[in-house]
Structures are given as C-alpha cells and as structure tokens.
Amino acid sequence: MIRKELTIGLFGFGCVGYGLFEVLHKTPGLKTTIKKICVKQEGKSRPIPAENFTFNKHYILDDPEINVVVELIDDADAAFEIVSEALKKGKAVVSANKKMIAEHFEELLDLQRTYNAPLLYEAACCASIPIIRNLEEYYDTDLLSSVEGIVNGSCNYILSKIFAENLDYNLALAEAQAQGYAESDPTLDTSGSDAKYKLLLLIAHAFGLVLKPEEIFTLGIERIGNTELQYAREKGCKIKLVAQAIKNTDNTISFFVIPKFVSPESRLFTVDEAFNGVITHTSFAETQFFVGKGAGAYPTASAVLSDLSALTYDYRYEYKKLQQTETILTSEETLLNVLLTDSQRDITEYYNLFESIEETCTRKDGSYIIGSITLSNLKELVKHPAGKPSVILQSIAEPVKIAELQTITELEEQAV
C-alpha cells in the first residue's frame, strides 16, 4: 500500500499548531510538508522564519497543491468558514475545534458527502485518547449500551484540586487559572459546554444519533458548594464532571453532562488532574476503559498527527451507524438518583418534581434532597427562575440495558 503524500496548509500557530509543527519534524516516516501557515496577527515575533506564514486564508484555500487543511484556531465561526471552504474545494480537513464541529455537525456531514472530502477530528474529543476512532471502527455493533467519560481536562483539574487539597470551588478555580489549566474566562469549561460538544461527537459515533448542542442537558461545575463537597468527602467519593449517553431497555438513548459522585469502585475515580477517561459498556465485552491526556499542546498535536497519518492511507469516517439506523428515539424518562441543594430557594419547593425522595435535610446552611428524578423533570427544575439549584448525580436508577445472558457457569455446563 502506497502512502499518500500530504501537503498541508495550517491555520493557527498557537500551542497546538506549534506543537504539531515540531511533531511533524520528528516524524520522518510520514511524508508531509507544511507548505504554509495562516495566522491572524501580523508583526508578531514567531519562533520560525516569516516565510512560513501568510495572513490571507485564500493563499492556502486556493492553492491546488495543498491537499490537507489543518484547522487549529480558536474562533469557531472563522474555523467553520475555513473548514467548509476547504471541503468544498475537495481538500481533506483535520480539526480540533469541538465547538465548531458540534455546532455544525449536520452541515459538515453534508459537505463531506457532497464534495467527497474527509473531515477527521480525533483531537476534538479527549485529545490523545483514540475514542472517536474506536467507537467508529470497533464498537460497530448493536451491543454498546453506555459511553461515560471525563472529557474536560480543566474541570477535572479543578475538581481534582478540590479533593486533593481540600479547597472550595473558587480557590481551586483560582489555582487552576494561575497554573494555566483554566482560562481567564473559564465559562466554556466550567459551564459544561465543552463537555457537551464532546458528548455530541461521542453520541454520533457511538449510537449514530446526530444531535444539536442545545438538545444535550448540561450542568456545569460552577454551582458546586460546600454541602456537596462535604457529602462527597464523608462518603469517600470525589465529584467528577461526567458526560454520559446510555441506551435504555426500550432502545431509546438518554444523554447528559452532570457532575457526579464517583466512588473508589469506579474506574473514573483514578482519572485525575488533566487526564480524561472514557468507559464504554457493552453487553458482551463488559466495560472497556480508556485513559489519556485530555488536553495540552503535544497530546492534542499527537491526535492531529494520527489523523494525518490516517489520511495518508485515505482513511475517512464511514459514519456507519448513521447509515445503519432508521430512527433512534431519545428519552428523558431515565430516572436519576441525585443530591440537590439550593442556596437561593426553599428546597421543599422542589419535592413535587421528584419521583421518590430518600432523604431530606433542612438546615439554615445547606439543605438538601436525595432522591430520584426523571431527566425531563430535572430540566424543569434547573430552569426555575427563583432557584439556583446544584445537582450532583449519584447513579442512574433506570438500569442500563444489558442483554439477558446466561451466566458463564451455565454456559460452561452446556458447552462442550
């Protein structure tokens, strides 16, 4: 098999862009050349000679010799313009921009089909963990019942700090910012939006379901207060921001991003700091667990590199599950066991939204409810204008679909 030579036009030369530049120079096996790098600001001093750069995107997009565009810029709108123009010109595209891809997923599918040009984006989801490719290639069966992951490095860093150093949320956030693990405006991460974009990609490749970002119920970590932290510490748990999609017993799919109590029994308990971790659950293979660095210049560049390497073999996502499935129904009836607190509103006002209540505690500071609530009622609950509820998931009450199997022992008795 002869590998295709890639002539790359690179957009963006931040940490990841420069990381990629370096990585490519240390990967002689890959016959790739970065022909030109398009950057925004003129007159900045840069670590490589000026002739590598252009400030005009058409210099790359109109160059027929450039067959691959790598898009590594921050601005999601500008990124979409670049990526869609590149696909329209039949160029292969590699992008790490989860927001852009999630917001335009359907359009990007169409563009890939119409112009027969591949778009790869492993770096957009959990950086170095090859989860998109694994969902796309390996779990190509009806048997996947759940994907659950820690997919945002900044939130995980903040939450890890909270538990490792016994801090409250604001202190941990400030430390994460000081150390470069959270942006000066951390909202995209702490609100759960970044995790939501990544979950959208996971769901498309896991279950063949294309969603819009606003369809994914998302709670961030900003409201986590001392009541929840104390509760977690007493139980020996940590709180992690978890993105999850499950196939229910009736084959509907439910999905959400919610902070979750994670006990030492869960593999996610050991995923700390800037690491990401994803657990897939299948009826037959049981759980698979993937861990790797979820952010950072080199881990991200390395995922981009793997996509480039795949392009040399003409790889593209087949989106097999999108084609296989007729109609996938989503469900909001999944029952979640949660702990609810609210510093602004009497928690008894929320009682009627719960299916069942296991424990309530009313006190001046830190009243809480522990009970089970449907996803749809939870959506209602967080919308209430008078409240500022903080909700932490304990577990999913509705069991994840497991095919009815004989036990291995029964099997062994029967088999020959």
Add this chain to the structure above:
Amino acid sequence: MIRKELTIGLFGFGCVGYGLFEVLHKTPGLKTTIKKICVKQEGKSRPIPAENFTFNKHYILDDPEINVVVELIDDADAAFEIVSEALKKGKAVVSANKKMIAEHFEELLDLQRTYNAPLLYEAACCASIPIIRNLEEYYDTDLLSSVEGIVNGSCNYILSKIFAENLDYNLALAEAQAQGYAESDPTLDTSGSDAKYKLLLLIAHAFGLVLKPEEIFTLGIERIGNTELQYAREKGCKIKLVAQAIKNTDNTISFFVIPKFVSPESRLFTVDEAFNGVITHTSFAETQFFVGKGAGAYPTASAVLSDLSALTYDYRYEYKKLQQTETILTSEETLLNVLLTDSQRDITEYYNLFESIEETCTRKDGSYIIGSITLSNLKELVKHPAGKPSVILQSIAEPVKIAELQTITELEEQAV
C-alpha cells in the same frame, strides 16, 4: 457502503464458541449466518440441535458458500491446519488462538499475502481490549516508545488473590483453579508462555518486528516466593506479570515478560482479577491506558464479533509497520533493576552478572540482591543449572526513548 454478508463456518463449540453463537443471535445488524459448526467429539449432548454440527472439517473448508472461518479450538496444531487450509481457499479467518498465531506468525503473513485472504485475531490478545486494532491503526507513527501490559488473566487473578487475601503462591493458585480462573494444568499461563505469545502479537503491530516465541525472554510467576511477596507488601506494591517492549534511545527494541513490582502510582496497580490492562507510551501523547476483561466467554466472543463486523467492511490488517521499516535491531543491553532471590543457590554466585548492586541481604531464608543487570546477563542467570532464581523487575534503568522536547511552557512563550 454496503456491508458484505458473512456465511460462517465455526470450528469449536466450547465456552467461546457457544458465547459467539449467542452473541450473533443478539446482533441483528450484522448479517451473518453460522452455516455449520465443526466439533471433535461425536455423541456429546449439546445445547443446540444436532443439524448445526459436523465432525468433518472438509464439510466447512470445501464449502464455497462459506466465506469466513472462525477458529475457536484449543489444539494449536489442528488450528493451524484449519486456518492455513482456509486461507489457501481464499476464506477470511478469525482466530483467538494466540499460541497458534504466535508460533506461525511469518507463515500466516505469507499465506495472507499469497492467497489475498485476511486473518484477524483481536480476541487472541487481551480479549475484549481492542489493542491490536489500535496499534495497527492509531499508533501508526515512529513515536511509539513502549507498550507495557498485564495480558494474562489467570496470572493476574492468582497475583491479585495473593495480595488481596495475603496468601502465598500455592494457596492462591489452588483457589484460582477451584474457581475456574486457572486450568488444572496451569503451566501455559503461570510459566508466562501465554503472555509471551500475546507480546509477540503486540510487538508485530506496535513496532513492525516479527519474532519467534523463543526469542522473547520470559519469566513466569511460579517461582514467586515469600521473600518477594514480603518485600512487595512492605513497599505497598503488588507484583504483576508484565509483558513489555520498549524502543531504546538508539532505536533498538527490547522486550520481555517478567513479574514486576507495581506501585500505586502505576495505572497497572488497579488492574486486578481477570482484567487486562495495556499502557502505550508515545513521545507526544504521553501515556494511553486501555483496560478490559482479558478472558472469558463473552469478552472473547465480543472481540471475535468485532473482527466479524470489520470483515463485513472488508477490513484487514495492513501490517503497515512491517512494510515501513527496513531493519529493526533488537537489543539485550537494556539495563533492568531487579530483585533476585534463589532458594537453591548461594546468591553471591550471581554477583558477577550484575552491573551494579544496590542492596544485598544474606540470611538463612530469603537472601536477595537488588541491583541492575542487562537483559542478556539475566538470560544467562536464569539458565544456570544449579540455581532456581526468582527475579522481580523493579524498573527499567535505561530510560525509555523520549524525543527531546521543549517544555510546554517554553512552547507557550514562543507560540503566538
């Protein structure tokens, strides 16, 4: 993309075979039919009707309608006959037989090429963990520097028992046998042979290096005595049987299967019981960690299923790295930090084989040496006819190759 329909001839109807039969019935998306199952013993009662079975392999091999042979029998020699005959007839083959594949790797490569027929064997290495496919597809770069894993479920079960229940080796083995996690003749597992076969597969797909089983230095777990266990317990470590291949700083490859002290800082520490775990280390993505069930009817059947699913899309291993690389040199000069004990021979007799000695303890029961020794001297050491040394790896003294990188901070300062 239209999926190919598979008409399967199945060899073997033990746990995995029957597991696969069940799994396929619960996977309607996959258009596969098991046309016939070839088993050895006539007259046994089986859980499905007799018309499914044949006792003559040619019934399957000579049937032109059968386009896929799934080989799930124990006997490695008979398996090789079946698999090579099937490939010669242009049938695709899926096998879970690590011993057979490892012992005939080069011949099986030739057969695949000559008869243009694919052989897939994800189930042969760590059952449900998609590690072969990931090494083949995702780490397709020069940047992989190490693959390290717990790849044998039986050994891991025994070793887990030892540390969880404070047992000695023989008691733990007996418990594992009683619970079906170890064979009545457990030698294939406890000698490290099974792990060696799997490492051979990992090395071929990770580094493009084809080895013969006897070229892989292998120490099993049978000699682990109380001195080593006590040492591990005092240090808060566990002992795990680890299969590892590393790329040295001079680009040579070293590889071995050796019991290893694993501290809580290592991700492998949490891989217990029948789970397997593999860590890949790359220069840029840092560490990736894969965990899943390494044995059992359903996890193994599930890996076979994934291979079948891949065949419906005409997937085959490209063995890209075998083609990329000219000559890969292996090295036995890697320096290993080990703890050595010997119940049969005066340990001072081993001194001259060590590069350096950090600690020795001479006492009636349980003398030991802690020091560093080259892999080649370790091979000499274990061959000595008078001795019965037990060697536990502490760490690799020669550092694993890491490309010289600027730190991210430097990068951030330079980047724009």
